[in-house]
Amino acid sequence: MDSLVNRSENVNLSLLTYVCFTFVGYFIIGLSLSVLPIFINKNLGFSLVVAGLVISLQYVSTFFLRAYSGKIIDGKGPKPAVLFSMVSFSLTGIFLIIAYYFKLSPLLSLTFLVITRLLTGCAEGMIGASPINWAIMAVGEKHTAKIISYNGVACYGALAIGASLGVTIEQEFSLYGIGVLSIILGILGFLFAKTKENKTNTNPQETQSFWKVLGKVAPFGVCLALGGIGFASISTFITLYYNHFHWNNGALCLSVFGGLFVAGRLVFSNVINNYGGIKVAIACLLVETIGLLIIAFASNSQMALVGAGVTGLGFSLIFPALGVVAIKSVSPSSQGSALAGYGLFIDLSLGVAGPLIGGVADIYGMSYIFPFSAAMVFIGLGLAYLLKRKSSL
Numbered sequence: 353m354d355s356l357v358n359r360s361e362n363v364n365l366s367l368l369t370y371v372c373f374t375f376v377g378y379f380i381i382g383l384s385l386s387v388l389p390i391f392i393n394k395n396l397g398f399s400l401v402v403a404g405l406v407i408s409l410q411y412v413s414t415f416f417l418r419a420y421s422g423k424i425i426d427g428k429g430p431k432p433a434v435l436f437s438m439v440s441f442s443l444t445g446i447f448l449i450i451a452y453y454f455k456l457s458p459l460l461s462l463t464f465l466v467i468t469r470l471l472t473g474c475a476e477g478m479i480g481a482s483p484i485n486w487a488i489m490a491v492g493e494k495h496t497a498k499i500i501s502y503n504g505v506a507c508y509g510a511l512a513i514g515a516s517l518g519v520t521i522e523q524e525f526s527l528y529g530i531g532v533l534s535i536i537l538g539i540l541g542f543l544f545a546k547t548k549e550n551k552t553n554t555n556p557q558e559t560q561s562f563w564k565v566l567g568k569v570a571p572f573g574v575c576l577a578l579g580g581i582g583f584a585s586i587s588t589f590i591t592l593y594y595n596h597f598h599w600n601n602g603a604l605c606l607s608v609f610g611g612l613f614v615a616g617r618l619v620f621s622n623v624i625n626n627y628g629g630i631k632v633a634i635a636c637l638l639v640e641t642i643g644l645l646i647i648a649f650a651s652n653s654q655m656a657l658v659g660a661g662v663t664g665l666g667f668s669l670i671f672p673a674l675g676v677v678a679i680k681s682v683s684p685s686s687q688g689s690a691l692a693g694y695g696l697f698i699d700l701s702l703g704v705a706g707p708l709i710g711g712v713a714d715i716y717g718m719s720y721i722f723p724f725s726a727a728m729v730f731i732g733l734g735l736a737y738l739l740k741r742k743s744s745l
Contacts, residue, residue, distance in 0.1 A: 363491050367499050369548070370487035373434050375506040376541040377479040380441045380534045381410075381472060382514020384448065387522040387530070392465065396458040406465055410473040415699055417477025418692040419562040424478075425688025430486035431550035433478045438542035440475035444468050445534030452527040481691035488687070489551035496679060497624035500672035501617045512610060565686050566693035569678040571739055573697030575633060578732030579670040580698050582640045582663055583609075584705030585725040586647075589713070590660065596718040599653035608657055609664035616668025624669065629677040630740045632669055637733035640666030644726035648719075659722075671698065674736075 385407075392403040424433045451464035487499045521529045586609050594602030624632050643663030650656040675694055682690045712724045 363495060364498075366491050367487040367495065367502060370483045370490065371499070371502050371506045373438075373479060373483045373486075373541060373545065374503050375510045376537055377437055377441060377475060378507045378510035379514040380444070380537055381476060382511040383518035383521070383530045383534060384444075384468075384472075384527075385511070385515050385518065387518050387527070388465065391455075391522075391527060392462065395455055396461055398458065398462065402462075406462065406469055409466060409469040410476065411699055413470045413473030414477040414480070415473075415696065417474050418480065418696050418699070419566075419689075421478045421481060422562050422565070422689030422692030425482060425485050425692070426686055429550040429552040430482040430489070430688070431545060431548065433482040434486070434545045435542055437475040437478035437482070438538045438545060440471050440478065440538075441541070442535045442538030444471045444475065445531040445536075445538065447471065448527055448534065449531035452531065480695050481688060484691055485688050486548075486551060493679075493684075494625070497629070497672050497676050498621050500675050501621035501624075501669070504668075504671055505614055505617045508610065509614065562689045562693060565682050565689040566696070568681045569690050569694045570697075571735070572674040572678040572681070573694050575637070575732045575736045575739070576670060576674050576694070577697040577701035578728050578735070579637055579640060579667060580701030581705050581709070581728040581732075582644050582725050583667050584701065585644070585709050585721055586660055586663060589709060589718075589721055590656075592713075593647075593718060593721060594653065594656070597653075599656070601653065605657055605660040609660045612661040612664035613668045616665045617672075620669060621672070624673050624676055629673040629675075630736060630743065632673040633677075634733060634736045634740065636666045636668070636670045636673060637729055637736055638666070639663075640670070641726050641729045641733060642666070644722050644729060648722035648726060677739075 389403040389407060392398050392406060421433050424436075447464050447468040451461045451468060454461040454464060484499055484503050487503075488496055491499070518530055521533065525532075586605060590605045591602035594600070594605070640663050643659050643661070643666055646659030646662060647656045648659075650659055675691065678694045679687050679690050709721055709725065713721055
């Protein structure tokens with residue numbers, strides 16, 4: 353019994369040494385996420401539309417780097433991809449400092465910020481699947497669900513902590529302080545990655561093209577994208593929704609959503625191995641739909657708060673549950689491309705959801721946001737059920 357406990361603790365400790373790269377990367381991303389729109393609008397004098405476009409450039413380069421990162425991981429192992437990302441994160445800090453020093457020349461400063469965002473996207477694209485694949489190669493495929501779950505906690509936790517700390521650092525030390533911290537963290541991450549042994553596929557000649565792999569994981573990715581609509585609706589519009597109904601503490605919904613999300617990842621990560629990814633995804637999509645409907649029909653802020661928590665709990669395991677099945681749909685030599693391609697769908701979901709849901713609000717009214725989001729997640733539930741039926745035939 354003691355040996356099993358020790359073995360489990362060793363596995364947890366080992367995978368954390370890989371997931372920490374995700375934490376470092378997304379912590380750096382979070383540092384500037386809350387302050388750059390304000391800097392572009394208030395300090396440089398550009399419109400909020402321009403600020404939004406500059407921020408969104410990150411996701412454009414992330415999108416295009418996903419395929420390349422999958423190819424690197426499958427061909428040369430995850431270590432080169434992690435090293436590349438850490439160098440890119442350090443470079444973002446350098447260009448952030450340069451942008452700050454040229455703040456009296458708004459157009460020039462904005463140009464350096466564009467470079468910063470593009471480099472951030474490149475770094476995110478390379479770090480996205482690399483620590484997961486590295487950990488799987490190190491501790492074994494049977495721990496895939498736990499690895500993806502822990503990686504998600506590291507990602508969202510780092511974003512939340514980084515965004516909060518970034519505001520404080522900017523107030524005390526300006527963008528210069530954020531830039532310096534980004535450089536230091538990127539270098540530390542690079543040096544730590546250098547100490548770890550690279551893992552490579554045993555049969556690299558069997559690696560399939562990224563686009564062929566993308567076709568295999570697409571059905572699971574579409575389910576993920578539809579599930580992501582619920583997350584996007586809360587993260588982007590919940591404060592406006594509260595304001596529309598003259599409720600207070602809309603930001604508390606984000607905290608409750610995030611808390612239940614993390615709790616779901618940590619407490620229920622083993623259910624994927626016990627019941628299978630598709631079954632867990634179906635249950636999670638159902639819970640998320642219920643949570644969104646609670647918000648949609650809430651008559652007060654307290655009921656909406658409950659709905660946000662239920663939605664966070666439902667969304668928590670959708671990515672790892674479907675991710676486990678997506679990885680199993682390809683050969684081990686193509687798992688890097690599979691995770692990279694699968695991750696594209698959450699990028700697309702979060703990128704499209706904002707204008708899509710905003711359009712629903714503009715045309716039909718704010719009260720239609722969450723019924724629409726619930727309908728999208730329910731379609732994902734239906735698709736997941738069809739995938740389950742297909743797999744059982």
